[in-house]
Amino acid sequence: MRNPVLLHKTASQVQQELEACIGCNECLLACPALDEPLTIDVLNRETFGGPISAPVARFARSCYQCGACVPPCPVGLHRDAMMMWLKIRLYRSGEED
């Protein structure tokens, strides 16, 4: 198992990664857990704040942090870390309900 600590990035790091994302979709193409069409624009916008739509929530739940999305990224970003934020946000929104 990957060391869980490695999955963690700070808020400013995740935001910086989202800003540097060129939207090439390579991470999603490599992801074994994504089983419905989802576009980067929606995923990126919902990762950091605001309401989480049902498809993004489903994806966030099914992401099992395998890291397959990281090597194909031409920019060297960590979709797994971004997904971790989404998971946390989802968890918290569930908690608030």
Place this chain on the structure above:
Amino acid sequence: MRQDHAGHRAPLFKGAEQPSIDRADIVIVGNGIAGLTAAIQARSFEPDARIAIISDQNHPTINTPALKQFAVGKLTREQLLAYPPGTERQERIHLIHARVEKINAQSKSVILANGSAFGYGALLVATGSTPTALPSQLPGRDFDGVLTLHRLQDYLDLRRRLSEVEEAVVIGGGAHACETVMGLLHWGIHVHWLIRSAVLLPRMLDETASEMVLERIRQAGVTVYTSTEVIGIVGRVGSVIGVVTNHQQFIPCQLVVACTGTKPVTTLAKHCDLPLKHENGILVDDHLRSSVRDIYVAGDVAALKNPLTGQYEPRAQWYAAVEQGRMAGAMITGHREAVRPFGVPWHATHLGDLSMLYVGNPLQSPSGAYVLTDTSRGGYRRLLLQGERLIGYLSLGPMQPDSLAIKRIIDEELPVRDILKGLLKGEFDARQYLTRRRTYTAQDLVTSGRLASVKPPTVQTAAQTTPEPAPATRSLAPAAEAAQLEPRLPTTEQLPPLSTGPVLAPQRAPVAAPAGNAGPRYPIVHEEEEISPFTGTLPALPEQGQGRGQPGTRLNSGSLPSRPEQERGGRRNLWAYSDPALPAFPRQSPAQRQQVRAYNEQREGGR
């Protein structure tokens, strides 16, 4: 800021004031990523300001770099969008489809192509860049089949042509040329790549790195010609049939793609009634202010001072455009506390099947600096160090390192002595290094199963931010020796007490992103019909219920009723283009197919 006759500056934004339809508090020229990012950022600070984007682009903002993936059919047009459909409308950004011809800075207005004036409180020029054309005296440059690839339309045109192309010539020695070569190769086209200099990307790669990339590209089946220029393009009945090089060689082809660089679109600086300083781009200070009051510049068109050379030059890259857009939005609305310094130059991309990372100034040689290189792990790394500080990092290899973490190490002047070997060998887990001091929450999360203690990713204000303490250093060995030290790979163990050692460099506390209202806001969600302002030309949705606007129509998107998230449809009928995505059917010889397959397999295997 608006000025009254006495020259006093009046507040730009007054909630109650309703500006007329022919002016806006913030006017942005260009809906590339810099323009749109600035508009969204400005909106987050100023809920009541009137914000307008005027652009001659006939489609919404796209992830321009992803056009490469579009070129090889990995993405559809709908997947190119930079923001979800309707974002502009949600953010109440007025979109005006028109070309801006000039700036009347004295009367604070811009003149559109139809002659009408549009007033501004503050103006952002985000007009981007345009490809440098082939030299005007080059014979045959206008033949059909000679292209540049810069905009979506260019890529649509390329994809339409692919089925007729067996051999292509790509001209240029930059990343764009390299990506174009790989894209054409993907379709089984035999590519001749002509590079004027002896090396690829001479401003970013040294000879070793350049040769590494070129060698792999040759292995993939591309014919590479270095130190070679085109002196003429040959055609028959108006279409390209080949090119002639300065070595008097004729190369047959049906397509010529010129990737000879881009230049900033500075026409508005030339057509401004006050001197808007420009050379290679419009000159701005490090807060993106131009030489004319209330005119800001961001993105590919902005020329910033390179601290190392003292020269003004554009940083024509995606991340730079996003960062500049954010800064411009903050500056225009007077939120200087939200301004983050840009830090050192940074570029991360694929060159062929290798990942290239360029941070800081790895090719410079300032006094007192020294270079370390390494070629292990099938890659190449070049580190430029000054004392204990890393000031430049170039890496090339099958895997991209944590590129932004390395930028952070350089920007924040973190000491690298303990991690030097890892950096050099490409084994360094920068993410762990940078975050281990902040991982206790995450550890808690994973080990206790309690997620509640983890704060959601809110953006912090500068005031809220506790600057990360500079890592403790033990004794300081001379830096040159450090390279030979045993690798001290970062572990998850706790750091020794932070105050024990001298701090190497004064740590510039990262100016964190601004508070809640500073990040993009994610407000109401609307029904698809309402949020699709791009069914025609760019601004084409006039006030609700009306027909499609004409270019130059002014549109008040106003605020719209909100809809629950569940009602949002999945349709994305936002494109003006009626032609469906073109399936390209490249013709490949069996040998070419074999070659491409072998190459792809090797590439997959290498991952």
